[in-house]
Amino acid sequence: MSEKMNIRRDSGQGAPLWLLAELTYRCPLQCAYCSNPLDLAARQEELSTEEWFDVMHQARALGAVQLGFSGGEPLVRRDLEALVGEARRLGFYTNLITSGLGLDEARIEALRAAGLDHIQISLQAADAEVAAAVAGSPKAHARKLAMARAVKAAGYPMVLNVVLHRHNIDQLDAIIALCAELGADAVELANCQLYGWAHLNRAGLLPSREQLEAAEATTERWRERLAARGQDMRLLFVVPDYYAERPKACMGGWGAIFMTVAPDGTVLPCHSARILPMRFPTVREHSLEAIWYQSTAFNRYRGDDWMPAPCRDCDERHRDFGGCRCQAYLLTGDAGATDPACALSPDHHLILAAREEAAADTRSVHELTPRNIHQSRVFCRE
Ligand code: SF4
Numbered sequence: 325m326s327e328k329m330n331i332r333r334d335s336g337q338g339a340p341l342w343l344l345a346e347l348t349y350r351c352p353l354q355c356a357y358c359s360n361p362l363d364l365a366a367r368q369e370e371l372s373t374e375e376w377f378d379v380m381h382q383a384r385a386l387g388a389v390q391l392g393f394s395g396g397e398p399l400v401r402r403d404l405e406a407l408v409g410e411a412r413r414l415g416f417y418t419n420l421i422t423s424g425l426g427l428d429e430a431r432i433e434a435l436r437a438a439g440l441d442h443i444q445i446s447l448q449a450a451d452a453e454v455a456a457a458v459a460g461s462p463k464a465h466a467r468k469l470a471m472a473r474a475v476k477a478a479g480y481p482m483v484l485n486v487v488l489h490r491h492n493i494d495q496l497d498a499i500i501a502l503c504a505e506l507g508a509d510a511v512e513l514a515n516c517q518l519y520g521w522a523h524l525n526r527a528g529l530l531p532s533r534e535q536l537e538a539a540e541a542t543t544e545r546w547r548e549r550l551a552a553r554g555q556d557m558r559l560l561f562v563v564p565d566y567y568a569e570r571p572k573a574c575m576g577g578w579g580a581i582f583m584t585v586a587p588d589g590t591v592l593p594c595h596s597a598r599i600l601p602m603r604f605p606t607v608r609e610h611s612l613e614a615i616w617y618q619s620t621a622f623n624r625y626r627g628d629d630w631m632p633a634p635c636r637d638c639d640e641r642h643r644d645f646g647g648c649r650c651q652a653y654l655l656t657g658d659a660g661a662t663d664p665a666c667a668l669s670p671d672h673h674l675i676l677a678a679r680e681e682a683a684a685d686t687r688s689v690h691e692l693t694p695r696n697i698h699q700s701r702v703f704c705r706e
């Protein structure tokens with residue numbers, strides 16, 4: 325490993341708490357809302373097992389305590405159990421973020437033996453037909469349900485994640501009923517974040533305000549019903565940025581507590597950031613410590629010196645950090661702009677225009693662009 329950065333830790337910047345290990349961009353599914361990069365066909369290189377061990381050692385030495393294994397589908401890595409075992413030895417709290425494809429009872433047991441703390445499985449819909457259309461696989465839904473049951477039977481605390489969009493949000497009542505029947509401990513009802521493939525399909529995914537309000541009311545009814553039943557299943561409803569008046573506090577601030585290592589070793593402040601027009605360092609060139617404290621990329625949007633008006637004079641700048649840099653770039657072409665999701669942004673009209681564009685979009689779920697290698701080649705640079 326070459327080491328060209330001089331490390332200074334006197335900036336007041338604390339250590340990273342979270343490491344998201346994106347082990348691979350390979351995945352058996354083709355979700356049109358996937359946040360993976362459009363040019364993933366050109367990014368097939370993956371760190372070896374030993375390199376991931378080294379990344380985990382470095383991250384733990386820096387102070388990280390939470391480790392998420394994600395992708396793509398992390399289960400396609402045959403060394404996942406070894407990686408989990410090493411993470412456990414290092415003292416990480418580990419979470420597997422999976423579609424459930426590639427899981428079976430034997431693998432659940434092997435992951436448990438390796439010390440995995442937590443499994444989060446994604447569901448696409450309440451019924452097989454919509455789920456198949458969204459994921460591009462007719463068999464995935466039944467497999468996911470079987471694996472959710474197996475995970476619960478193995479005694480894991482289970483979070484189910486459902487990405488909501490206009491083609492499944494009207495099923496929310498049935499989706500929550502299904503999650504309750506599966507025995508989930510918590511359900512993330514996460515309105516689609518519009519990055520990567522989701523941004524490409526944005527007009528065909530964004531729900532209407534009426535759909536969103538109905539879904540929030542359904543969630544509230546279910547909270548009351550679950551409380552009356554004495555069933556402890558937490559429901560987390562994540563509102564889409566495109567209907568919020570203020571942006572989300574993206575990643576708790578740029579380079580504040582969170583780092584992602586992409587499959588090829590590129591280190592990012594969030595999993596979407598490689599779309600930005602900047603060069604991100606890799607673990608093959610620099611230590612994580614140097615990248616975290618010293619790299620231009622991680623320092624670029626820390627603090628508030630970089631903020632333009634209206635953020636720089638706004639009392640909320642230490643709460644939301646000016647919103648999301650990726651969303652600012654995707655919508656305005658300027659990663660340093662105020663997130664247009666903020667109603668105070670001079671670019672907020674772009675959000676309103678996107679809602680209008682979505683309202684006029686009549687595509688069925690079958691007509692969205694699936695996330696796969698074939699489609700990705702269109703977006704790969706020569
Ligand atoms: S969102 Fe779908 S396609 Fe993307 S990584 Fe997850 S399961 Fe695979």
Ligand code: SF4
Binds near residue numbers: 641646666669
């Ligand atoms: S102006 Fe900037 S700091 Fe203020 S609420 Fe909007 S995004 Fe947040």
